[in-house]
Structures are given as C-alpha cells and as structure tokens.
Amino acid sequence: MPLLELHNVKVRYGAIEALHGIDLNVEQGQIVALLGANGAGKSTTLRTVSGLLRPASGTVLFDGKPIQGLPPHKIVELGIAHVPEGRGIFANFTVDENLAVGAYTRSDKAGVAADRERVLEMFPRLRERLRQNAGTLSGGEQQMLAIGRALLARPRLLLLDEPSLGLAPQIVRQIFALIRRINADGTTILLVEQNVHMALDAASYGYVLEVGSIAMHDFPATLKTSDQVRKAYLGVA
Amino acid sequence: MDGLSVGSLYALIALGYTMVYGVLQFINFAHGDIVMIGAWLSFWICARLGWAGNDAPPSLARAAATLLFAMVVCGTLGFLIERLAYRPLRSAPRLNILITAIGMSLLLENVGQLPIVFGTENQGMPGLLPKETLLSVAGVNITLIDVLIIGCSIALMAGLNHLVYSTRLGLAMRAASFDTKTASLMGVNINRTISLAFVIGAMLAAAAGFLYAVKYTNLNQPAFPTWILLGLTAFVAAVVGGIGNIRGAMIGGVLIGLLEKFGTAYVSSSFKEVYVFSILILVLLFKPTGILGSARVEKV
Numbered sequence: 340m341p342l343l344e345l346h347n348v349k350v351r352y353g354a355i356e357a358l359h360g361i362d363l364n365v366e367q368g369q370i371v372a373l374l375g376a377n378g379a380g381k382s383t384t385l386r387t388v389s390g391l392l393r394p395a396s397g398t399v400l401f402d403g404k405p406i407q408g409l410p411p412h413k414i415v416e417l418g419i420a421h422v423p424e425g426r427g428i429f430a431n432f433t434v435d436e437n438l439a440v441g442a443y444t445r446s447d448k449a450g451v452a453a454d455r456e457r458v459l460e461m462f463p464r465l466r467e468r469l470r471q472n473a474g475t476l477s478g479g480e481q482q483m484l485a486i487g488r489a490l491l492a493r494p495r496l497l498l499l500d501e502p503s504l505g506l507a508p509q510i511v512r513q514i515f516a517l518i519r520r521i522n523a524d525g526t527t528i529l530l531v532e533q534n535v536h537m538a539l540d541a542a543s544y545g546y547v548l549e550v551g552s553i554a555m556h557d558f559p560a561t562l563k564t565s566d567q568v569r570k571a572y573l574g575v576a
Numbered sequence: 577m578d579g580l581s582v583g584s585l586y587a588l589i590a591l592g593y594t595m596v597y598g599v600l601q602f603i604n605f606a607h608g609d610i611v612m613i614g615a616w617l618s619f620w621i622c623a624r625l626g627w628a629g630n631d632a633p634p635s636l637a638r639a640a641a642t643l644l645f646a647m648v649v650c651g652t653l654g655f656l657i658e659r660l661a662y663r664p665l666r667s668a669p670r671l672n673i674l675i676t677a678i679g680m681s682l683l684l685e686n687v688g689q690l691p692i693v694f695g696t697e698n699q700g701m702p703g704l705l706p707k708e709t710l711l712s713v714a715g716v717n718i719t720l721i722d723v724l725i726i727g728c729s730i731a732l733m734a735g736l737n738h739l740v741y742s743t744r745l746g747l748a749m750r751a752a753s754f755d756t757k758t759a760s761l762m763g764v765n766i767n768r769t770i771s772l773a774f775v776i777g778a779m780l781a782a783a784a785g786f787l788y789a790v791k792y793t794n795l796n797q798p799a800f801p802t803w804i805l806l807g808l809t810a811f812v813a814a815v816v817g818g819i820g821n822i823r824g825a826m827i828g829g830v831l832i833g834l835l836e837k838f839g840t841a842y843v844s845s846s847f848k849e850v851y852v853f854s855i856l857i858l859v860l861l862f863k864p865t866g867i868l869g870s871a872r873v874e875k876v
C-alpha cells in the first residue's frame with residue numbers, strides 16, 4: 340500500500356479548476372519528484388495534501404486513511420510536514436523559535452531535544468545562528484531552517500515545494516544532498532522542483548503535471564529520455 | 577497619576593483590538609462595546625447581590641468577585657461573537673465582516689438598552705473600593721482607586737505578556753499572527769487561536785469596564801457616546817503603539833492616557849479628543865506602522 344495516494348483529485352480556486360482529477364502515488368521510503376511548468380498545479384497539489392486546500396472531489400489517502408478535508412493541524416499530527424513555496428519562515432522569530440514552532444505538535448520533550456540536535460548537526464549554520472532573527476538569514480539558510488523546522492514535526496512524509504528556488508548552484512547541491520540524507524534516514528519525500536535534472540537524479544519515481552493534469556509518470560531514467568520531458572523541461576531541442 | 581490609571585485602562589482595551597487584528601487583520605468594531613458591557617455587568621451583579629446600596633461597605637473581596645464575574649461573562653460573549661457572527665464570514669470579502677462588526681456593535685448597544693437588560697437610565701456604580709487619598713504630592717492626589725487600577729492592569733498585562741512571550745501557546749499565537757497558513761502547517765489550530773484572542777481580548781475589556789466603573793462611578797446608559805469614545809481612544813492607542821503588537825498596545829495606551837491628562841491639565845480640557853487624534857495623525861505621518869509596529873510583508 341502506498342504511503343500517499345491521490346485518486347481523481349479536483350481542486351478549484353473559486354471558479355477556476357486548477358487540478359482536473361489527478362492520480363498520484365508515493366510509496367513508503369521513496370523520493371517522488373513532481374515536475375511541471377509554472378502554473379501547472381504543483382503547489383496546489385502539495386497544498387491539497389497538507390490540508391491548506393480542500394479538494395472539490397476525489398480522495399487523498401495517507402497510510403490508507405482518507406485525509407481530504409481535514410484541517411492542516413490535524414494532518415501534521417498524522418505525520419505530513421509541508422515546507423511551502425517561499426519557505427514560510429517566521430522572520431520576526433529567532434532561528435530557535437522557528438524550530439520550536441516546528442515541534443509544536445509534539446509533547447515528548449526528550450524526543451524533540453534529540454531531533455533538534457540532529458537537525459542542528461545536519462545544518463551547522465543554524466546552530467551558529469540560533470539566537471539570530473530568522474529574517475536576517477540568507478536564502479539558503481532560510482531554506483535549511485524551513486526544512487529543519489519541518490523535520491522537528493518528525494514527519495513520515497515530507498512535502499518540499501521548490502527547495503532550490505533562487506539559490507546559488509553550490510547551495511542547491513547542498514540542499515539536494517540533505518534531501519537524500521533525510522530520505523536515507525527514513526522519511527518519504529514528495530518533491531516539487533523546477534530543477535528537473537537534479538530532481539530526477541534524486542528521485543525514485545517522477546510525475547509530470549501539465550495545466551492541472553498528470554501528463555506522464557515513470558521512472559526517472561525513462562522520463563529523462565522521453566522526448567516530451569526533454570523538450571519541455573530539459574532544454575533539449 | 578490620573579493619566580497613568582486612565583492610560584492603563586486604554587491599554588487593557590487596546591490589547592483586544594490588537595490581538596484580534598494580529599490573527600485576522602480585522603478591526604473588531606464591537607470590541608469597545610464589550611467594555612461598556614463589562615462595566616454594566618459589574619453594576620448589575622452588585623445590584624443583584626445587594627451590594628449596591630449607599631451604605632454597603634467597601635470590600636476588596638466583593639470587588640474581586642465582581643471583576644471575575646464581568647471577565648468570565650464577557651469572555652464567553654467574546655467567544656460567542658466570534659463563533660457565531662465572524663467565523664462564518666472568514667472567507668467572505670473583507671467588507672462583509674467589517675459591516676458585521678459595526679452591526680454587532682449596534683446590536684450590543686441596543687440589547688444593552690433593553691429594560692430587561694441594563695435599561696436606558698444612567699446608574700451609579702456602588703463604591704466597592706474606599707475613596708481614600710493615599711498621598712498628596714504638590715497638589716497631585718494619589719487615590720487608592722488609581723493605585724488599584726494601575727496595579728490590577730499591570731498584573732493582567734504581565735500575565736498576558738508571560739502567556740504570549742514565554743509559553744508554547746503564546747508561541748502559537750505569535751506564529752499565527754505572523755502567518756496563519758504557515759502556522760497551521762506547523763500544527764497550530766488556527767480556529768482555537770482566534771477564539772483565544774477574542775476571549776482574552778474580551779476579558780481584558782471587561783476588566784477595563786469594571787475598573788472604569790469603579791473609578792468614575794457614574795455609568796452612562798449603554799448607547800451613550802462616552803462608551804464609543806472610550807473604545808475609539810483605545811483603538812487609537814493600539815494604532816499608535818503599532819496594531820498587531822501586544823507590547824505596542826500597552827505603551828500606546830499609557831501614552832495616550834498621559835497625553836490626554838496633561839493636555840487637559842495644562843492646556844484646556846475642552847480639547848481632550850483633539851490631543852488624542854493629533855497624536856494619531858502625527859504617528860501615522862512619521863511612522864505609519866506605529867511605535868513598535870513593523871511593516872507586514874504582503875504575501876503574494
């Protein structure tokens with residue numbers, strides 16, 4: 340049974356339908372890449388999974404149980420953490436406070452302390468800046484904070500929305516290395532990316548969204564050789 | 577001293593405006609009316625319990641019980657107003673909820689005027705606290721009532737400050753106030769946080785209403801303009817301090833109270849409102865986000 344299953348999910352913003360009934364599966368332990376051009380509906384898909392949006396119809400199953408229509412705070416408690424587009428850093432909080440909000444759902448103090456230590460070990464730059472206002476961090480540091488904060492909820496499924504957006508190539512490589520490491524440590528990941536090359540290199544499966552519908556889905560090796568993907572996203576004529 | 581005690585009342589009321597604005601970016605126009613209801617409930621319960629007669633002796637215990645009663649009832653009222661009137665409109669256009677708030681304000685005033693509620697007569701608040709002057713320094717009288725008002729306000733604000741800045745719940749409230757969506761992704765129950773802002777805001781407003789009644793003793797009828805002006809002045813205090821900022825509301829309230837009293841004492845008492853609104857204009861001109869306010873980044 341997949342950890343996450345979307346069946347015929349339709350999502351509307353007012354009168355506009357942004358997702359026209361999509362099906363998508365994420366198996367336990369995988370990194371699944373969700374690719375697509377601007378406005379294809381990638382963020383909408385993640386927002387629907389995390390409960391920020393309610394589907395107009397269709398089902399979202401997490402661990403086999405329907406979660407569509409639940410409020411976001413219930414969905415986090417079930418084990419899905421969403422790092423939103425634009426990172427959603429609390430800029431007027433310190434780095435440490437941001438991490439504390441990430442652990443908001445948990446009451447096991449010892450477990451939180453251990454996870455916080457693990458996150459700080461994974462992102463040493465955050466440790467140096469614990470008392471600093473998060474708004475003063477660089478873009479890359481903010482992305483690391485956003486991911487670290489999400490990990491403090493101890494999610495089974497991590498939703499990442501364009502973690503490489505606007506970052507220098509060297510930082511992007513670091514972020515991708517961390518994504519692989521988080522996955523290797525046991526967290527399943529649904530990754531939205533415009534950086535198709537790196538996303539397909541990290542992923543074990545990939546979906547391509549085109550204006551609100553899944554245009555194709557396959558193993559990364561196949562997607563990379565498909566003419567459709569090459570033309571549209573890999574800049575190959 | 578008088579300025580300080582009036583200022584702390586403004587601060588208590590301003591906190592309610594600012595907390596609700598923080599989570600909803602919405603001015604709760606009915607908030608000022610909760611102050612009136614808090615004051616009138618204090619009178620009502622005293623009258624009911626036979627504490628209202630002129631011969632009733634001052635009693636700190638009775639005063640505390642009255643205060644508690646007003647805070648609990650108003651807290652419940654604040655909860656219900658949000659739940660029944662505002663929450664259904666959460667996703668409607670902003671104007672709808674503003675109009676509803678104005679309607680709610682009129683409703684509270686009119687219901688307050690009903691004969692079976694508070695009626696349309698002015699009433700005298702019983703002297704729950706002794707009218708003692710503790711000290712007289714250079715013509716300034718320091719009364720026991722002023723000291724108690726300031727002490728009570730400080731205690732309430734210190735409690736709120738602790739809640740908001742040193743507890744998990746406070747962290748959730750501040751997160752929700754900065755960015756509701758992201759806070760919800762962190763597991764913060766947004767509806768509960770909004771309810772909490774209304775309940776705490778209404779309880780503080782009730783406390784202000786009670787203290788106001790004890791200080792001025794003459795209770796104007798529920799729809800009288802003094803109540804509206806009281807709410808409005810506190811709103812100005814919230815804006816001056818930086819709307820959405822809790823410490824700003826405290827500072828703004830005290831500042832406005834002092835300014836109003838100094839202006840009245842040293843310039844002229846007929847321009848009380850002029851001072852208040854001039855400082856509003858000055859602050860808006862030079863620091864539009866208020867003394868402690870920070871520019872809110874508009875989310876695209």
Ligand SMILES: Nc1ncnc2c1ncn2[C@@H]1O[C@H](COP(=O)(O)OP(=O)(O)OP(=O)(O)O)[C@@H](O)[C@H]1O
Nearest residue numbers: 352355357375376377378379380381382383384424
């Ligand atoms: N809040 C909104 N209100 C109305 N329409 C929206 C809203 N958010 C997104 N849309 C529309 O829904 C469609 C899908 O948007 P979405 O943000 O999911 O795309 P995306 O694939 O994440 O794009 P990008 O790569 O630019 O982030 C777009 O046509 C967009 O204009």
Ligand SMILES: [Mg+2]
Nearest residue numbers: 381382383424
């Ligand atoms: Mg997007």
